[in-house]
Amino acid sequence: MSAVAAKYDEISALGAEVLSVSVDSVFSHKVWHETELSKMVPEIPYPMLSDPNGKIGREYGVYSEDGGVDIRGRFIIDPDGVIQAMEVLTPPVGRNVSELIRQLKAYQHVRKTGEVTPSGWTPGKPTLKPGIAIAGKIWEQWKPENAF
């Protein structure tokens, strides 16, 4: 979550709010911020939510009964309250914040323009206008190299 905090300005500039959630108490969050996070980032600018017993984690399908924790799930929710993307990882591997930002930009582009963003899209790369006309002709506009 320190990586998310480090990129918060960029996420916030896109008009998005970040909420972090774990089963730890608010007191644990406070002490974790004071003793550890503050050594990595100046401030945690987003709310750190407490989900005791994983009640909300269960509703989002990320609560682990064996571990008693909410595992590493990340949900991108649009202004209409619809989940557009989710990524769930087991605890040992951290999330990629650059990918989170890329997806956020892509979904915002889709919402604004109605175009679709092919694999690996970043701003400036070709998008596609969905329609019967381009069926079978994607290769004219987009190549796999565009994904990297």
Add this chain to the structure above:
Amino acid sequence: MMKRWRTVLWAVALTLVLVGTGTAQVLGPCGASPQKAKKGVKMEMKMPHMSGMQMAKQGHRLLLPGDSAINFSLPAVVGHDIKTIKLSDYAGKWRVVCFYPGDFTFV
């Protein structure tokens, strides 16, 4: 002797009345709340707590992209304060909800 018996009988009678009317609740196994049966109202079966995997195995659909996010209301540390935060507090905005296993963990 008789006085004590009368007290016991009153206590038993009172308990029966209270339990019968649902005012006092006898806890079921594991301290779970019993389901209250209301007259004329279909008894609601509360879903037992299950993990996402268990729900999937039992045929309950998991929350997936395309679904509406379930609203929640949780205590939170916001700056130096403790506040209650709802997902709906940010309605009309893009939101990124990040679950993580625990404070003070390695990753």
